[in-house]
Amino acid sequence: MQDTTPDVIDGVALARLYGEPLFNLPQDLYIPPEALEVFLETFEGPLDLLLYLIRKQNFNVLDIPMAELTQQYLSYVDQIRTRNLELAAEYLLMAAMLIEIKSRMLLPVVRNDPDPEPEDPRAELVRRLLEYERIKIASRKLDELPQLGRDFHIAQALAQLDAEERLPEVGALDLRDAWVGILKRAKLNAHHHISREELSVRDHMSQILRRLQGTRFLEFTELFMERVRAGAGPAVIVVHFIAMLELARESLLEITQAEPYAPIYVRLAYTSSQPALE
Template sequence: MTLPDQTLEQQVPAADLDAAAGLAASGELAVSPEAVAEAAAVTNEVAALARLYGEPLLKLPNDLYIPPDALEIFLDAFEGPLDLLLYLIRKQNFNILDIPMAQLTLQYLKYVDQIRLSNLELAAEYLLMAAMLIEIKSRMLLPQRQTELDAEMDDPRAELVRRLLEYEQIKLAAYDLNAVPQVGRDFIRTQIFIEQSLVTSWPDVTPVDLQQAWLDVMKRAKLVQHHKISREELSVREHMTGILRRLQSSRFVEFADLFDIAGGVPVVVVNFVALLELAKETLVEITQAEPFAPIYVRLAYSPA
């Protein structure tokens, strides 16, 4: 159904058309029937309320039903309460760091009352934000105590301002991302079929390429190596016996002389453990004459 075109260059009244048709029928006016039919069609086109399936509709049908929601017009679509608050702040040129809560809350509640009448589920999150605005407004209206004035109080609007600034930043970033060309929306990737040759062409290999490939194989082979650790059984008791035998032949033995450096770290460690066990069992004595003096080991003195 389309609206009639009201921009005709010339409109002829219906009475004049009927008079012209009568004169043409009596022969007093030389007008062709095609011209009269065309003039009548123009008259119907002007008087038509709408067009239904290409035909002019001169009057409304008696059984015409128009749903109430069919004439609703949404000029602004908001993504949520923060989007609505940001729209109201920018529209009224409010300072987002110093929001007049009374005016903003009043305008916000007017919008919430409108959407509550049509969509109650959508109004739930808006009502939650309305409660938050009313709470902030009430906190700002309450008188402050002297202790609160002495201690610097936080602005009740600080949390709301932080959320609005973060939302505006994300919204602007979303606009920038939407402006980036996208496949399927702004451009389409073309696919071109290229017929390849049936004859296989092999690349030429030079001696330098072969040498480089061999060096890479040798480099990978060096990375894969096996390290075997052999287990050597060392007895602490045997080393304890060896230390006692050595101390029996001499009265004092210097601490460093008790260790066999040529045997390696494991032998030295086990020998030291054996010496500690002997000292623990009070079989040997470890003495030192003065600080930083050599340390000596001897058999423990046992009275006869």
């Protein structure tokens, strides 16, 4: 019987010689039979063994030669039966499945079958093999990723440092910046004397009415520019404007404009017989 056991299977030792792993069969070294133990259970299961046999001989997984594959598989099962009967039981179940598939392929095709294309007896086996291969490739890629404790370790170091407080050195520039800060804070304490100016809206209303007496129209800006040219401050101008709005509210003054963006004019809304406010 031909020995189809591979020398090296996925980087796993083929045997151990007095506890040491053996990856290749020695060529010029005599090994006592009791010192050499062959690991026939290096495969992870029946599917793993079938996939190995198919890939090693470059079989097309979609068109598996069942006769040759079954013969090689049974040769391996015969070897492990003598060593580990419990392990062989799982492989014997797959062997029965292979023999069944091989027998079904030898049966003639029934022509009166309504299905024009009968199902290939190998279809279920092919599906399981392809699915197992995808899972095996994915697990190998995951195993190649760096793992803590296997490929690298987390470095830890304990440092005992004695810290001594060091006071900063004060220079001329530090003194200058501190002095500038004190001056800025001192300026915030400056006192401002606010004088109160007595302004009367009623008085400015009378001034506007007197200004418009005898004038048909007066431009809006001119009504205030007279005060500006006289040296009036913002407070006087504001009160003057409020007085004009109060006259317009009491319908004593009209504010008109000929068209959009045209100059604004003011005029009296009452007749010349009406007296001005005092």
